[in-house]
Amino acid sequence: MKILVTNDDSIHAKGIRTLIKIAREFGEVTVVAPDSPRSGTGHGITIATPLRLKKLHEEDNYREYMSNGLPVDCVKLGQKLLFDGSQPDLVLSGINHGSNASTNVIYSGTMAAVIEACIEGMPAIGFSLLDHAPDADFSQAEDFIRDIIKTMIENPLPKGTCLNVNIPKIKKEEILGVRVCKQANAFWNEIYVERRDPFGIEYFWLDGEFVGEDADPESDMWALNNHYISVVPVHFDLTDYKQLNPIKHLLGK
Amino acid sequence: MKILVTNDDSIHAKGIRTLIKIAREFGEVTVVAPDSPRSGTGHGITIATPLRLKKLHEEDNYREYMSNGLPVDCVKLGQKLLFDGSQPDLVLSGINHGSNASTNVIYSGTMAAVIEACIEGMPAIGFSLLDHAPDADFSQAEDFIRDIIKTMIENPLPKGTCLNVNIPKIKKEEILGVRVCKQANAFWNEIYVERRDPFGIEYFWLDGEFVGEDADPESDMWALNNHYISVVPVHFDLTDYKQLNPIKHLLGK
Numbered sequence: 001m002k003i004l005v006t007n008d009d010s011i012h013a014k015g016i017r018t019l020i021k022i023a024r025e026f027g028e029v030t031v032v033a034p035d036s037p038r039s040g041t042g043h044g045i046t047i048a049t050p051l052r053l054k055k056l057h058e059e060d061n062y063r064e065y066m067s068n069g070l071p072v073d074c075v076k077l078g079q080k081l082l083f084d085g086s087q088p089d090l091v092l093s094g095i096n097h098g099s100n101a102s103t104n105v106i107y108s109g110t111m112a113a114v115i116e117a118c119i120e121g122m123p124a125i126g127f128s129l130l131d132h133a134p135d136a137d138f139s140q141a142e143d144f145i146r147d148i149i150k151t152m153i154e155n156p157l158p159k160g161t162c163l164n165v166n167i168p169k170i171k172k173e174e175i176l177g178v179r180v181c182k183q184a185n186a187f188w189n190e191i192y193v194e195r196r197d198p199f200g201i202e203y204f205w206l207d208g209e210f211v212g213e214d215a216d217p218e219s220d221m222w223a224l225n226n227h228y229i230s231v232v233p234v235h236f237d238l239t240d241y242k243q244l245n246p247i248k249h250l251l252g253k
Numbered sequence: 254m255k256i257l258v259t260n261d262d263s264i265h266a267k268g269i270r271t272l273i274k275i276a277r278e279f280g281e282v283t284v285v286a287p288d289s290p291r292s293g294t295g296h297g298i299t300i301a302t303p304l305r306l307k308k309l310h311e312e313d314n315y316r317e318y319m320s321n322g323l324p325v326d327c328v329k330l331g332q333k334l335l336f337d338g339s340q341p342d343l344v345l346s347g348i349n350h351g352s353n354a355s356t357n358v359i360y361s362g363t364m365a366a367v368i369e370a371c372i373e374g375m376p377a378i379g380f381s382l383l384d385h386a387p388d389a390d391f392s393q394a395e396d397f398i399r400d401i402i403k404t405m406i407e408n409p410l411p412k413g414t415c416l417n418v419n420i421p422k423i424k425k426e427e428i429l430g431v432r433v434c435k436q437a438n439a440f441w442n443e444i445y446v447e448r449r450d451p452f453g454i455e456y457f458w459l460d461g462e463f464v465g466e467d468a469d470p471e472s473d474m475w476a477l478n479n480h481y482i483s484v485v486p487v488h489f490d491l492t493d494y495k496q497l498n499p500i501k502h503l504l505g506k
Contacts, residue, residue, distance in 0.1 A: 043295030043359050050456035077457065080445055103372060105491055106296050119356060119440065148504065155503050161493045180501040182492040187372065192333055203303035204330065231504055233496035238358055239435040240488035243414045247486050248433040250408050
């Protein structure tokens with residue numbers, strides 16, 4: 001089994017090391033990850049500037065590359081340049097330092113890599129731990145991640161569906177299990193910090209907190225708040241089907 | 254009515270001038286647009302570097318700003334800094350130079366601005382013309398855009414739904430009308446052009462063509478290929494609801 005691993009926190013992040021370790025139990029692993037953090041870069045792709053791909057390490061059944069690109073670029077570069085015209089059998093992204101639950105999935109580079117793989121027809125799973133710390137403890141998540149990967153290899157998802165897995169920041173023995181959920185309807189409450197640079201020109205820097213108040217027990221926020229690992233099946237069809245007929249009524253056909 | 258206008262092709266693009274002209278017929282207009290092209294930046298936000306916001310022009314019921322940020326940043330900066338704690342009544346994005354139909358919506362900065370406004374609870378519409386040329390002729394689209402904006406002001410969409418409007422590159426009299434559609438299942442066929450820089454180091458540059466072959470007459474690609482303007486209602490819930498139960502069966506709860 002050929003597995004492509006990427007993330008958005010960069011090749012230097014702690015989280016990707018845990019995911020690489022687990023991935024190597026399942027087959028040949030190729031890592032293509034950004035050379036520096038790309039959090040919050042969403043589904044951006046690099047089209048106006050050249051991309052670089054540098055091999056850092058190679059050994060039996062393992063290759064590691066870094067790129068100056070975004071997470072979606074890493075998936076594309078890996079797929080198109082490193083698999084001899086075939087495709088990886090599985091794409092894994094993460095483990096992200098911080099939540100990609102609820103609407104965070106929209107901004108997430110980690111999940112953009114997963115969605116890109118899904119658009120290209122590859123099975124793909126993104127993993128995130130609800131701990132932003134660079135030295136976060138990912139060991140508690142290992143067994144759950146291994147089980148989810150194993151289950152999804154044995155029971156492949158239909159093309160067009162990928163998974164967004166989030167893991168609460170609690171001890172392993174406190175985790176009550178896995179819940180399959182929908183994306184919670186919760187949001188960031190943000191402000192811009194206003195400062196002046198040494199030249200007296202004002203600048204703005206985004207700050208905020210996530211107000212995760214979706215009380216629906218079917219939502220990923222509820223699962224995480226109640227000591228479950230959340231698994232959301234994600235697709236890339238943004239059509240709001242419920243509104244098709246009302247808008248047809250308004251706009252003609 | 255207070256309207257925020259943005260795009261991803263930059264404040265210097267021709268397409269945004271047509272949209273500004275139409276928007277000013279409906280109320281007070283504030284423009285916040287990127288200082289250079291940001292095509293393909295998806296739902297990226299700027300979190301690791303400071304943002305700038307520079308006023309370029311002001312007159313009665315009109316203000317124009319440019320920012321070093323991404324399209325989503327432009328919506329956030331405009332909303333949070335320029336509306337005295339209230340919200341714009343409407344956010345318009347575009348007119349994009351090039352298609353945002355089908356899966357292009359995932360990569361589009363133009364539509365990311367619309368989706369961001371939607372997440373923040375504001376009515377929002379994105380407009381795109383299927384012509385990449387910097388000097389594309391947007392005049393053919395004006396009446397249709399005006400009508401769509403008017404209809405959506407008179408009949409507001411529910412919160413959580415926004416619109417992705419694409420206009421074919423044909424003469425006005427050849428346009429057969431507006432069709433409300435779903436996002437087509439069509440894709441880019443891409444390659445990396447490989448070159449070497451003046452120092453002999455290889456680099457890669459994305460190139461490709463869109464293979465828009467979704468034959469479903471309910472899809473936006475079909476509408477555009479058949480001389481209709483496509484209108485897709487878009488939401489930001491990526492949950493693949495059809496897969497919830499099958500995956501619950503696999504992963505436990």
